[in-house]
Amino acid sequence: MRRGPIGLLLNAIYKARRTLIRVRKPLTLGVRCIVARQDEHVLLVRHSYSPGWHLPGGGVKRAEQTEVAILRELKEEAGVTALARPRLLAVFSNFALWESDHVVLYVVHEFSLAPRKDWEIVEAAFFHPDSLPHETTPATRRRIAAWRAGAAHDPEW
Numbered sequence: 301m302r303r304g305p306i307g308l309l310l311n312a313i314y315k316a317r318r319t320l321i322r323v324r325k326p327l328t329l330g331v332r333c334i335v336a337r338q339d340e341h342v343l344l345v346r347h348s349y350s351p352g353w354h355l356p357g358g359g360v361k362r363a364e365q366t367e368v369a370i371l372r373e374l375k376e377e378a379g380v381t382a383l384a385r386p387r388l389l390a391v392f393s394n395f396a397l398w399e400s401d402h403v404v405l406y407v408v409h410e411f412s413l414a415p416r417k418d419w420e421i422v423e424a425a426f427f428h429p430d431s432l433p434h435e436t437t438p439a440t441r442r443r444i445a446a447w448r449a450g451a452a453h454d455p456e457w
Contacts, residue, residue, distance in 0.1 A: 307348050314349035331370040332357035333406045334389070334447050335380055341426040342444055344436065345377055348422050353436040355443060356380070356424070366404045374408070378424045383410040390453040405443060
């Protein structure tokens with residue numbers, strides 16, 4: 301992915317924010333969601349500040365429930381409105397980036413879509429799990445494969 305000056309600035313801000321969070325808030329909580337159509341195609345997003353394709357999601361705000369956070373993030377990042385409650389799939393730990401990072405993963409099958417433009421999201425698209433883009437992150441691939449297989453999840457993100 302080629303990055304212009306704005307993308308480089310956003311990347312620097314993102315890295316600085318991650319460092320500040322690590323120092324000031326050692327416990328972090330995020331949400332991600334597998335948004336799946338009936339044909340099994342799943343929604344992936346590319347952020348302006350982080351390489352690769354990811355499941356949509358983001359951070360949980362202070363005093364925010366995880367279900368509320370994922371509904372907010374889906375709307376903000378991809379214009380997705382869930383038509384039924386998201387189903388909790390699993391809770392993961394991610395100790396690679398933080399000392400105590402946790403990710404709550406949901407699944408949404410019933411939704412409406414009103415795509416939107418946003419500085420944070422470069423691109424959003426649906427892909428079949430057998431044809432994910434080459435740049436899809438390893439964690440995203442693992443989450444989709446486990447969901448598809450109905451397998452028990454590895455507790456590490």
